[in-house]
Amino acid sequence: MWGVVKSVLAAFFGVQKERQRQHDFSEGKPVAFIMTGIVLAVALVIAILLVATLASR
Amino acid sequence: MRKTYVLAALITGLAGLERNALANGWNMPVGVTEVSRHVHGLHMTIFWICVVIGAVVFSVMFYSLFRYRRSKGAQAANFHEHTTVEIFWTAIPLLILVAMAIPATATLRHMYDASEADLEVMVTGHQWRWHYDYVGEDVGYFSNLTTPREQIDGTQAKDANYLLEVDQPLVLPVDRKVRLLMTSSDVIHSWWVPDLAVKKDAIPGFVNEAWTRIDEPGIYRGQCAELCGKDHGFMPVVVHAMAQDEFDAWLAERKQEAAAAASGVDRNWTLPELMERGEQVYGSICASCHQPEGQGLPPTFPALVGNQALLEDLEGHIDTVVNGVAGTPMPAFSGTLNAVDIAAVITFERNAWGNDTGDIIQPSTIQAQLSP
Numbered sequence: 001m002w003g004v005v006k007s008v009l010a011a012f013f014g015v016q017k018e019r020q021r022q023h024d025f026s027e028g029k030p031v032a033f034i035m036t037g038i039v040l041a042v043a044l045v046i047a048i049l050l051v052a053t054l055a056s057r
Numbered sequence: 058m059r060k061t062y063v064l065a066a067l068i069t070g071l072a073g074l075e076r077n078a079l080a081n082g083w084n085m086p087v088g089v090t091e092v093s094r095h096v097h098g099l100h101m102t103i104f105w106i107c108v109v110i111g112a113v114v115f116s117v118m119f120y121s122l123f124r125y126r127r128s129k130g131a132q133a134a135n136f137h138e139h140t141t142v143e144i145f146w147t148a149i150p151l152l153i154l155v156a157m158a159i160p161a162t163a164t165l166r167h168m169y170d171a172s173e174a175d176l177e178v179m180v181t182g183h184q185w186r187w188h189y190d191y192v193g194e195d196v197g198y199f200s201n202l203t204t205p206r207e208q209i210d211g212t213q214a215k216d217a218n219y220l221l222e223v224d225q226p227l228v229l230p231v232d233r234k235v236r237l238l239m240t241s242s243d244v245i246h247s248w249w250v251p252d253l254a255v256k257k258d259a260i261p262g263f264v265n266e267a268w269t270r271i272d273e274p275g276i277y278r279g280q281c282a283e284l285c286g287k288d289h290g291f292m293p294v295v296v297h298a299m300a301q302d303e304f305d306a307w308l309a310e311r312k313q314e315a316a317a318a319a320s321g322v323d324r325n326w327t328l329p330e331l332m333e334r335g336e337q338v339y340g341s342i343c344a345s346c347h348q349p350e351g352q353g354l355p356p357t358f359p360a361l362v363g364n365q366a367l368l369e370d371l372e373g374h375i376d377t378v379v380n381g382v383a384g385t386p387m388p389a390f391s392g393t394l395n396a397v398d399i400a401a402v403i404t405f406e407r408n409a410w411g412n413d414t415g416d417i418i419q420p421s422t423i424q425a426q427l428s429p
Contacts (some may be wrong), residue, residue, distance in 0.1 A: 018137065
């Protein structure tokens with residue numbers, strides 16, 4: 001599970017180790033990556049909203 | 058030691074270049090408002106960040122090209138990916154962008170806060186002139202280009218304010234927060250005055266807002282910044298900023314003029330009176346489309362001279378000017394010209410250039426159509 005989160009975060013940042021990429025594409029299910037991606041994207045939007053709200057107070 | 062001197066000389070030289078660019082009008086103006094100074098400061102900060110990045114990147118590139126050239130036996134490194142380097146070249150631009158976004162967002166938030174204004178002016182874009190309306194003061198007028206046709210055609214020397222001069226500028230008091238409500242009666246225009254750092258689209262059916270607080274009395278010039286048709290380059294913005302007491306006197310005078318115009322509605326006007334007034338209105342409002350001699354620019358802008366359909370239908374002529382013609386560029390003037398101006402311009406059109414109908418349209422007739 002932690003490995004999937006790390007891979008999704010690496011994708012957000014845009015940099016990934018070649019070894020990890022090979023591993024992700026040979027093992028694990030795509031559904032896990034897609035769901036984690038959606039959850040983390042929502043979390044990112046909420047985080048940005050929070051920062052913006054705090055900064056504009 | 059020597060390197061320090063070179064660096065100091067370089068920085069002094071660059072600063073001199075910057076001042077020179079500003080003095081020559083190549084750079085964005087510093088302007089005369091707090092916001093315009095912030096915007097100029099941001100612009101210069103980001104400009105110098107770009108200069109430093111450019112200098113570093115190109116130095117490394119040209120050094121590498123020279124140092125590792127093939128004639129010196131350089132061998133290309135052959136590797137596929139390097140995670141550490143990739144993290145660096147992603148994180149550094151991210152940090153630079155965030156560092157630029159923080160002051161930029163602070164300035165934007167300041168620009169968008171049009172609350173607690175001392176004065177409100179409605180700015181309406183028309184093809185091709187601006188209309189200013191002092192909200193709650195019963196003062197409103199068109200601002201028309203005054204550059205002579207001869208300068209535009211090139212038969213006369215162009216003066217310093219070529220295409221940046223109008224008959225009636227927007228008059229504003231200094232040291233007061235002025236809220237500008239922007240809209241348009243036809244197509245999208247954009248009200249732009251660089252010295253105020255205000256550039257806002259005027260969109261039909263929407264009201265955009267902007268604000269300014271001018272520090273120094275003076276005349277500030279700008280242009281329409283959104284391509285809006287044939288005379289887009291012929292509808293400048295001129296702002297005349299003056300001290301509060303001068304502004305109050307000016308506003309009182311304009312109110313008196315408006316009251317005098319309103320009282321003129323009830324009396325009977327003679328043909329020469331209407332013709333004189335109508336010629337002025339025609340020249341500033343109608344001539345840009347229907348042409349100075351009424352010949353029009355068919356098929357878009359119909360001719361008025363010798364137009365039988367028009368001359369035989371007085372009611373239709375009045376309706377066209379008052380209510381406009383849907384689906385054509387002809388706007389309704391019921392909200393922007395008063396009854397005297399409309400009556401005068403219709404009388405003028407029906408009697409000028411050999412259109413000798415002898416029709417006299419009284420302002421009271423028009424007033425009856427304007428009243429809801």
